[in-house]
Amino acid sequence: MGRRDHSDSSSITMAATDHIFALIDCNNFYASCERIFNPGLEKKPVVVLSNNDGCIISRSNEAKALGIPMGAPLFEMQALIKKQEVKVLSSNYALYGDMSQRVMATLMEFSPDIEIYSIDEAFLSLNGFEHKNMTDYAQTIRATVKQRTGIPVSIGIGATKTLAKVANKAAKKNSAWQSVFDLVNHPYVDEVLEKMPVENVWGIGRSLSKTLNRHGVLNALQLKNLPDTWIRKNMTVVGHRLAWELRGISCLPLDMVVPPKKGIMCSRSFGKPVTALEGLKEALSNYTTRAAEKLRSQNSLAGLIMVYITTNPFNDMPYYSNAVTFSLPFPSANTAVLIRHAHQIMEKIYKDGYAYKKTGVFLSGIVPDNQMQRDMFVKEPDLVREKKLLRAVDAINYQFGSDTIQYASSGMIKPWRMKQAYRSPRFTTRWDEILTVKI
């Protein structure tokens, strides 16, 4: 899940030293989240639907085995679903966002440098952990994530982010590797690359893979071995960088800002530790402003906001880390709204007496802003009033639960609402939907 656009930089930066990257990817993430709270879904084919119950966007292994394709429209699959008794669920982003945050918080304990790449994927830099057996370390990460969150993950390790991606795919493919594959110094790197079609290499878009195919480049190994002169003549800096990444030369450093669609992350480590709540809030305001700008620049709104803080887990100071995801009453790209929620979360998770190393905000549950517009009764001049109203409604909903006010009065606003006929309860983010156990 998640995509990155490699085209935003015009030059190749070569790594000065050797790197070790791990890509941690949650297996069938949405379907796995659903299973945690509903053991009845265990070992059964499960599919999760996109917004408005349109298409299938997550499948359990059992559903994959039935031949249900990713992205298939629900109506086309109805017959098969009935016949095979496939469990169908609407997407429950409040639950997935919250589970994601728990997974990420766990991963943060295994390396000081993390890039949250999408709701279910993160890169960790394992530089400085060379003395460890990488496969063992990755298995420890896997077991810890599984134990704390119930989410199964696969881990690929490589000298570059692109190779970590390749390793991750390999880890998923061969069950003998128990979901972990280390491609650093692996004797058969080239064999693995040869088996991977070039269009499956991370960051290779449709047009680039077509160009490559036309020139007889069909697999990742062929891309790796293309002469630099040929690359310079026929490819952009994007392709060039990917070829180098496949050779083990790291050109893509960890990035703290995740671009479009799945989520926008903005976080940074502090130059020196911050202890005061006010200082953290100030930093958070900056990051939220930046994230909101990004959101608006891609014409989208966020439905979920996650804020986290952490001290440095790698010194002997007391360790504390926490994160909370809040489901916005209305998807928003309004900086003021987002900052206010960010601050409210910060006030909840902040603990006095710790030296904080990092804070960040993650906006997800992304929807296009025209969907919001289309559903509104408001005309342009009313937008200012609408914004004021939105803020007030937010405040009430924040305090009393997100559905306290569902429709604003006087026809001003009709919140953008998803069709979610089969949505599971928001077990982890709503007190009134918490899992109950009958004894």
Ligand SMILES: [Mg+2]
């Ligand atoms: Mg995944």
